[in-house]
Amino acid sequence: MERVKMAEAESLETAAEHERILREIESTDTACIGPTLRSVYDGEEHGRFMEKLETRIRNHDREIEKMCNFHYQGFVDSITELLKVRGEAQKLKNQVTDTNRKLQHEGKELVIAMEELKQCRLQQRNISATVDKLMLCLPVLEMYSKLRDQMKTKRHYPALKTLEHLEHTYLPQVSHYRFCKVMVDNIPKLREEIKDVSMSDLKDFLESIRKHSDKIGETAMKQAQQQRNLDNIILQQPRIGSKRKSKKEAYTIFDTEIESTSPKSEQDSGILDVEDEEDDEEVPGAQDLVDFSPVYRCLHIYSVLGARETFENYYRKQRRKQARLVLQPPSNMHETLDGYRKYFNQIVGFFVVEDHILHTTQGLVNRAYIDELWEMALSKTIAALRTHSSYCSDPNLVLDLKNLIVLFADTLQVYGFPVNQLFDMLLEIRDQYSETLLKKWSGIFRNILDSDNYSPIPVTSEEMYKKVIGQFPFQDAELEKQPFPKKFPFSEFVPKVYNQIKEFIYACLKFSEDLHLSSTEVDDMIRKSTNLLLTRTLSNSLQNVIKRKNIGLTELVQIIINTTHLEKSCKYLEEFITNITNVLPETVHTTKLYGTTTFKDARHAAEEEIYTNLNQKIDQFLQLADYDWMTGDLGSKASDYLVDLIAFLRSTFAVFTHLPGKVAQTACMSACKHLATSLMQLLLEAEVRQLTLGALQQFNLDVRECEQFARSGPVPGFQEDTLQLAFIDLRQLLDLFIQWDWSTYLADYGQPTCKYLRVNPVTALTLLEKMKDTSRKNNMFAQFRKNERDKQKLIDTVAKQLRGLISSHHS
Numbered sequence: 001m002e003r004v005k006m007a008e009a010e011s012l013e014t015a016a017e018h019e020r021i022l023r024e025i026e027s028t029d030t031a032c033i034g035p036t037l038r039s040v041y042d043g044e045e046h047g048r049f050m051e052k053l054e055t056r057i058r059n060h061d062r063e064i065e066k067m068c069n070f071h072y073q074g075f076v077d078s079i080t081e082l083l084k085v086r087g088e089a090q091k092l093k094n095q096v097t098d099t100n101r102k103l104q105h106e107g108k109e110l111v112i113a114m115e116e117l118k119q120c121r122l123q124q125r126n127i128s129a130t131v132d133k134l135m136l137c138l139p140v141l142e143m144y145s146k147l148r149d150q151m152k153t154k155r156h157y158p159a160l161k162t163l164e165h166l167e168h169t170y171l172p173q174v175s176h177y178r179f180c181k182v183m184v185d186n187i188p189k190l191r192e193e194i195k196d197v198s199m200s201d202l203k204d205f206l207e208s209i210r211k212h213s214d215k216i217g218e219t220a221m222k223q224a225q226q227q228r229n230l231d232n233i234i235l236q237q238p239r240i241g242s243k244r245k246s247k248k249e250a251y252t253i254f255d256t257e258i259e260s261t262s263p264k265s266e267q268d269s270g271i272l273d274v275e276d277e278e279d280d281e282e283v284p285g286a287q288d289l290v291d292f293s294p295v296y297r298c299l300h301i302y303s304v305l306g307a308r309e310t311f312e313n314y315y316r317k318q319r320r321k322q323a324r325l326v327l328q329p330p331s332n333m334h335e336t337l338d339g340y341r342k343y344f345n346q347i348v349g350f351f352v353v354e355d356h357i358l359h360t361t362q363g364l365v366n367r368a369y370i371d372e373l374w375e376m377a378l379s380k381t382i383a384a385l386r387t388h389s390s391y392c393s394d395p396n397l398v399l400d401l402k403n404l405i406v407l408f409a410d411t412l413q414v415y416g417f418p419v420n421q422l423f424d425m426l427l428e429i430r431d432q433y434s435e436t437l438l439k440k441w442s443g444i445f446r447n448i449l450d451s452d453n454y455s456p457i458p459v460t461s462e463e464m465y466k467k468v469i470g471q472f473p474f475q476d477a478e479l480e481k482q483p484f485p486k487k488f489p490f491s492e493f494v495p496k497v498y499n500q501i502k503e504f505i506y507a508c509l510k511f512s513e514d515l516h517l518s519s520t521e522v523d524d525m526i527r528k529s530t531n532l533l534l535t536r537t538l539s540n541s542l543q544n545v546i547k548r549k550n551i552g553l554t555e556l557v558q559i560i561i562n563t564t565h566l567e568k569s570c571k572y573l574e575e576f577i578t579n580i581t582n583v584l585p586e587t588v589h590t591t592k593l594y595g596t597t598t599f600k601d602a603r604h605a606a607e608e609e610i611y612t613n614l615n616q617k618i619d620q621f622l623q624l625a626d627y628d629w630m631t632g633d634l635g636s637k638a639s640d641y642l643v644d645l646i647a648f649l650r651s652t653f654a655v656f657t658h659l660p661g662k663v664a665q666t667a668c669m670s671a672c673k674h675l676a677t678s679l680m681q682l683l684l685e686a687e688v689r690q691l692t693l694g695a696l697q698q699f700n701l702d703v704r705e706c707e708q709f710a711r712s713g714p715v716p717g718f719q720e721d722t723l724q725l726a727f728i729d730l731r732q733l734l735d736l737f738i739q740w741d742w743s744t745y746l747a748d749y750g751q752p753t754c755k756y757l758r759v760n761p762v763t764a765l766t767l768l769e770k771m772k773d774t775s776r777k778n779n780m781f782a783q784f785r786k787n788e789r790d791k792q793k794l795i796d797t798v799a800k801q802l803r804g805l806i807s808s809h810h811s
Helices: 002-027 034-042 046-152 156-174 178-211 213-236 294-306 308-328 337-360 367-389 395-414 421-453 464-470 477-482 493-510 519-545 554-567 570-581 594-622 640-658 661-684 693-711 723-739 741-750 760-777 786-810
Strands: none
Touching: 002 034, 002 693, 034 046, 046 178, 046 760, 156 178, 156 294, 156 693, 178 308, 178 464, 178 640, 213 337, 213 395, 294 308, 294 493, 308 337, 308 367, 308 594, 337 367, 337 395, 337 493, 367 421, 395 421, 395 493, 421 493, 421 519, 421 570, 464 493, 493 519, 493 554, 493 570, 519 554, 519 594, 554 570, 554 640, 570 594, 594 640, 640 661, 640 693, 661 693, 661 741, 661 760, 693 723, 723 760, 760 786
16 A cells, blocks of 8 residues: 555656646747656656656647637737728828929929028128138238248248248238237247257258268369379479468369358258269369358357357267267278278368368357367377287278378368378388388398299390399499309399399388388488388398208208398498488488398308208218227228218319308308218217227228328318318327337427317227227137236226326326
8 A cells, every 4th residue: 555655646746847847848949848858767667757747738739729719800800990991091091292393393392492592692791700810810811821832932031020020010901810819929939940850951961961961071082182282392492482272272162152041952962963073184173062051051040049058068078979970980991091091081071061161151060179179089089090000911992991091181181180290100000111112121131032033043045144234233344244154153043132122121111102201211210111121021031942851952042142142232322311311321311231240141041051951961971980899990981971971062062162261261160060060979889889990990991091081172172181180189099009109299298389279188088998898809819818917908008097187187
């Protein structure tokens, strides 16, 4: 029973829930019905719900059917009535439309006539009132229109006059009109506009002359160049009291009277268009390139407005800024001459404009202001030139720069600017120019010396002979008498170096032109620079050639000959400088050329190199020496290496024929002494531990060969036996050992008349010890032979006595 009750209760609950859902479906919008249906499907009784839903649908269908059956006849009647009313309404509409059309057609002409009448009467009243008012306002408007036209055409000063008449004469008559009040309110603005427009013109002028300063300066410098050329022509002609033209005569002064009423275009920037003239005779004046009217107009307007001081301060401030920009050199200015030229043109252009403003306006700029700007410009220009010119390594560029600076200084000097500091700075650049010249000529000398063949110059005809004589001052009567072909004693680098020294002097002279230096100063400058060329550049070049590793004796000999002739040519260089400077060498404080010292030093270095080279050659031959110090055979001829060495020395000294006698003699004596010293060292060196009398005999033959060479007189000028003295130490030492004359040596030692005066006991003892060791080791049965035993005792006795001499000498 309980189960049945529980089932009935659940069935009632389900039925109530389904009823609620159906009511909710009937009353809820279809868009929100989803959650309701989902609750049905979430349950287990959706089948029963569907049955209930079908039942409810059928009920509603029956109700709709009943309602439609009840009202159908009324609906049909209403439709019939509406159809009848629609026909009548259409007829009424047609009648109303036709009546309206007829009415509109009949009243159209009347409406038009009424509108025209109304408009004509309104216009008549307006015209009458307007004529009356315009007659009163027309002068004001005409004056205002005139003001605007004057402002539009940039006639600012007449505009100011018109504005004054408008304000004090015309506007008070119509002051009750609103437009007059607007005009009155605009008058201060118009004054300010005139002020601003004139200032704008001034700014355009300032900007334009800043951009065109280089053109202005270029023209001024071109005129200065023309004037200088004209002065040079006059100076070359007979002087008839001619002087440098004054500034007014040299340059055209721009006409300062500017008509204030002349119209100017909006593109008027202050620079007049001038075609570039290739003909130097028609170069326009620097001031003729510039239209200064914007400055004059603006100055006049500000003066009328009572703001002249403001204008002056503004103008000076802006020009100072422009001056700083102009004076700032470009970073690559030192690379080309055009960079310097543009820099100078801008500076000249700036000061040409300022100078003109100074002389054509009253007080806009003054002399103190100009001087202040020039002092600043001068200091900055000199600093810039010092910096950038220090980068120049090309002497031609430095020379062109000097000429440009001189033209720059001359141009500004014409305008009254002091330029002494520029010429002082040119003296500093002169030193730099000398350094660049020295570097250039160092390369020239190096190329000449490297390309020379170091052989006497051969000539095969009179024409070739005169050509060489024309290049180098050389006189030799014996050479002139010789038939062709013949040779000059010097090589080609002598005339080349001589001519390059003259070219250097010409280059120095070029820099001194137009520097306003006296002849003495020019002469001193040239001589000092030439001395640097000789003592430093040429000397170093010669020393480098002399010190080269691969240089031979022939080249060294030729260098000595060449420097001898160059030394003799120094007096001709002195005369050359005297001729181009017109300063006699006898003048007080005249600098002397140091060429003689330079060539002497080079010659001495070459001589020392010859001595060193000869000694090295001798050492190379001695390295070929291969003595058998233990031989017992007596040789019959000198060693092969020594014979070759002597042959080499003979051929070498034969080349010394053109050398000064003392040089050849010194070289020969130095070689013989070095040979003797080297042979002595070879005999006494520690590696030679033993030697025999037979080896000494062979060594003696070699020394005799050397003495024979010395006696043969390889170099003329030696007194008899003088050259043999180089081998005297070896000779006395060898005679002592070969003759075994120890009794004489020991008895006469220390006396001036000693036969073996040049034999040192230490040397004798060293050599004796080597022979003593040989006697002991090579004669194993010496103790059984009486002669050998006696000789051994004698060697020991002599060695003992030599040690006694050595110890007594040291004590």
